[in-house]
Amino acid sequence: GAVVSQHPSRVICKSGTSVKIECRSLDFQATTMFWYRQFPKQSLMLMATSNEGSKATYEQGVEKDKFLINHASLTLSTLTVTSAHPEDSSFYICSARDPNGLAGYEQYFGPGTRLTVT
Amino acid sequence: AQSVTQPDIHITVSEGASLELRCNYSYGATPYLFWYVQSPGQGLQLLLKYFSGDTLVQGIKGFEAEFKRSQSSFNLRKPSVHWSDAAEYFCAVGANNQGGKLIFGQGTELSVKP
Numbered sequence: 001g002a003v004v005s006q007h008p009s010r011v012i013c014k015s016g017t018s019v020k021i022e023c024r025s026l027d028f029q030a031t032t033m034f035w036y037r038q039f040p041k042q043s044l045m046l047m048a049t050s051n052e053g054s055k056a057t058y059e060q061g062v063e064k065d066k067f068l069i070n071h072a073s074l075t076l077s078t079l080t081v082t083s084a085h086p087e088d089s090s091f092y093i094c095s096a097r098d099p100n101g102l103a104g105y106e107q108y109f110g111p112g113t114r115l116t117v118t
Numbered sequence: 119a120q121s122v123t124q125p126d127i128h129i130t131v132s133e134g135a136s137l138e139l140r141c142n143y144s145y146g147a148t149p150y151l152f153w154y155v156q157s158p159g160q161g162l163q164l165l166l167k168y169f170s171g172d173t174l175v176q177g178i179k180g181f182e183a184e185f186k187r188s189q190s191s192f193n194l195r196k197p198s199v200h201w202s203d204a205a206e207y208f209c210a211v212g213a214n215n216q217g218g219k220l221i222f223g224q225g226t227e228l229s230v231k232p
Contacts, residue, residue: 006161032218043208043222044162057217093161097218105150105212107220109161 002028004096006110013084013117021079021113023094029074030096034107035067038091050077084117091115120145122211124223131199132231139194139226141209150212151192152220153183157205165207168192179203204230 003026013019023033031052036044048069049057056069066088068080077096081088091114095107121144131137143149150169154162166177173185183194192209207226213219 004161034219041227043224046219049217049219051217091159095162105152105218105220106164106167107218109154109163111161112159114159 002108004108004110010114018082023077025096032097033077034095036093122223128227130229137196137199141192143211152210154208
């Protein structure tokens with residue numbers, strides 16, 4: 001299957017700083033990528049849909065000025081957590097939609113990024 | 119609104135025993151259904167998927183799932199569980215006309231006893 005990478009896998013930052021997480025589709029072009037947040041022992045919460053060349057679509061309740069998403073190419077989307085606070089500590093997972101997948105619903109997931117804000 | 123329910127938060131089975139993880143969905147038309155597995159600290163791996171055709175679908179790692187429209191269910195099964203199957207399992211349905219979004223269930227944590 002297709003491969004999606006995320007970088008970094010773990011990051012620790014100080015409160016008030018910004019952190020950028022990269023999501024790359026390695027062997028296919030992804031016009032659409034998704035960003036999820038996952039709390040311990042919970043399901044994935046969709047934060048936003050990232051479309052190449054256009055603005056991201058954020059889910060209700062997600063602060064777009066805090067979680068900046070850029071999808072500048074068909075293989076790269078980035079999530080920047082701005083002015084991070086301890087409550088932003090979480091596991092962030094991206095996925096890339098396979099354009100040749102099951103009616104457009106097939107997604108390949110990255111390995112996730114563990115963000116800890118101190 | 120579409121939804122996915124996984125009634126069992128945590129299941130423990132003995133190694134070698136059979137497994138069934140339940141998934142119920144709420145959807146008006148024929149759903150696109152998926153099962154994913156997540157190991158601790160990892161992303162999600164697709165086990166299997168269903169859209170149409172044979173209602174019994176085979177996946178990777180010896181898993182299968184059966185789509186039952188009358189019960190709005192898509193239960194995941196494995197005849198003999200291995201210790202390495204211990205993980206979190208998520209059922210998901212494709213959200214209709216929402217740009218490829220998936221709606222996830224709450225997840226079922228599987229523990230395997232030796």
